[in-house]
Amino acid sequence: MERRNEVECWLTDMDGVLVHENHAIPGAKELIEQWKNQGNPFLVLTNNSIFTARDLSARLNASGLDVPEEAIWTSALATAAFLKSQQPGGTAFVIGEAGILTALHDAGFVMTETKPDFVVVGETRNYSFEAITKAIRLINNGARFISTNPDATGPSKEGPLPATGAIAALITKATGKEPYVVGKPNPMMFRSALNRIGAHSENTAMIGDRMDTDIVAGIEAGLHTILVMTGISDKAEIEKYPFRPDETLGSVADLLNTEPAETAL
Numbered sequence: 001m002e003r004r005n006e007v008e009c010w011l012t013d014m015d016g017v018l019v020h021e022n023h024a025i026p027g028a029k030e031l032i033e034q035w036k037n038q039g040n041p042f043l044v045l046t047n048n049s050i051f052t053a054r055d056l057s058a059r060l061n062a063s064g065l066d067v068p069e070e071a072i073w074t075s076a077l078a079t080a081a082f083l084k085s086q087q088p089g090g091t092a093f094v095i096g097e098a099g100i101l102t103a104l105h106d107a108g109f110v111m112t113e114t115k116p117d118f119v120v121v122g123e124t125r126n127y128s129f130e131a132i133t134k135a136i137r138l139i140n141n142g143a144r145f146i147s148t149n150p151d152a153t154g155p156s157k158e159g160p161l162p163a164t165g166a167i168a169a170l171i172t173k174a175t176g177k178e179p180y181v182v183g184k185p186n187p188m189m190f191r192s193a194l195n196r197i198g199a200h201s202e203n204t205a206m207i208g209d210r211m212d213t214d215i216v217a218g219i220e221a222g223l224h225t226i227l228v229m230t231g232i233s234d235k236a237e238i239e240k241y242p243f244r245p246d247e248t249l250g251s252v253a254d255l256l257n258t259e260p261a262e263t264a265l
Contacts, residue, residue, distance in 0.1 A: 016231020027253025075183030096122025149183030
């Protein structure tokens with residue numbers, strides 16, 4: 001596709017695009033090296049708000065991918081950037097782990113259970129009934145309800161786990177209030193990522209494996225969208241949606257070629 005020749009900056013999803021179950025997907029290491037050698041600014045995006053960028057950089061490194069922490073953009077970092085723009089030096093009650101807590105601390109927020117400006121629900125493996133009850137009461141008393149990402153479930157070896165979206169839905173049912181969700185498919189996640197690397201939508205591409213988050217958000221943010229088939233999408237999944245990516249490729253290895261690949265579907 002012609003527009004790929006104009007792409008100078010890259011955003012890419014992590015799981016299903018660069019790694020699968022902590023193993024690098026063939027071509028991912030070479031693509032990252034290609035971007036570095038050519039001086040292309042890039043960010044690795046993830047909706048997971050459990051881990052800090054440093055944690056994820058170490059995890060990718062263990063998979064053989066050299067991605068510095070400043071090249072990682074999580075829904076936790078995007079949420080902290082958004083809340084800082086809304087209310088600098090604000091306060092928050094947080095359900096979550098190191099990723100969101102560290103991001104909010106670094107953004108100048110104070111964590112409190114007393115009249116917080118925001119209740120922030122992020123990913124955690126230790127949801128407590130007490131914390132959820134506290135969140136419900138604080139929202140009913142006027143705290144603004146924020147969620148890092150909408151994912152209802154997350155993967156595990158044993159099967160799906162309830163994730164941020166499921167807990168947020170429980171709180172919504174109890175309060176009658178919907179959260180503002182910062183992560184994908186909110187294009188705000190991509191806009192904050194563009195700001196992070198000083199990029200513009202006209203010359204930036206998004207690589208993802210999910211039509212319902214990566215691709216739709218990329219389209220809405222005005223990016224060149226590339227769907228790879230190494231994650232959860234297959235042709236039947238693509239057919240469910242009324243929109244299409246600019247390009248559909250087998251994997252990121254297809255981006256190692258200088259010639260644009262043929263657009264499918």
